[in-house]
Amino acid sequence: MNKPLFIRIVDKLASEVPYFQQRRDATGRLGLSTxxxxxxxxxMMTYGSAADAFxxxxxxxxTVALSCLDNFTDSVVNLFGDEYLRRPTPADLQRLLDEGExxxxxxxxxxxxxxxxxxxxxxxxxxxxxxxxxGKPTIVLEAVASYDLWI
Numbered sequence: 001m002n003k004p005l006f007i008r009i010v011d012k013l014a015s016e017v018p019y020f021q022q023r024r025d026a027t028g029r030l031g032l033s034t035x036x037x038x039x040x041x042x043x044m045m046t047y048g049s050a051a052d053a054f055x056x057x058x059x060x061x062x063t064v065a066l067s068c069l070d071n072f073t074d075s076v077v078n079l080f081g082d083e084y085l086r087r088p089t090p091a092d093l094q095r096l097l098d099e100g101e102x103x104x105x106x107x108x109x110x111x112x113x114x115x116x117x118x119x120x121x122x123x124x125x126x127x128x129x130x131x132x133x134x135g136k137p138t139i140v141l142e143a144v145a146s147y148d149l150w151i
Contacts, residue, residue, distance in 0.1 A: 019071045041072035114142040
């Protein structure tokens, strides 16, 4: 995720969702920042990190990290769902088809691809869970390709 997009999400959550607004506790100390909460949620989704992995990095307990993830997903769907989680209109589809044709892929709206990537530093305890016919542990790398994802 690029930085401007991340900051846009953080700013929108901080301004519209009370859970993500930094407040003072009963002793007057500042609570967790919006950046801490959003970073924890995004890292859990992106890397599949356990909720208790943020206790030293972001100073969040397991319970708070899970609460951040729950509030983050609900809030993003509520705030950005109408814009990004809608069905494409005929105009959207035509624009994607035209762009695909310009780039040498006629009839393509988007592309999803995946591959098995060798996991060189896989722990011994997990090796058998991630090993296929090749005898080497792999993870699945999935990619969505669209000309406008970098924006």
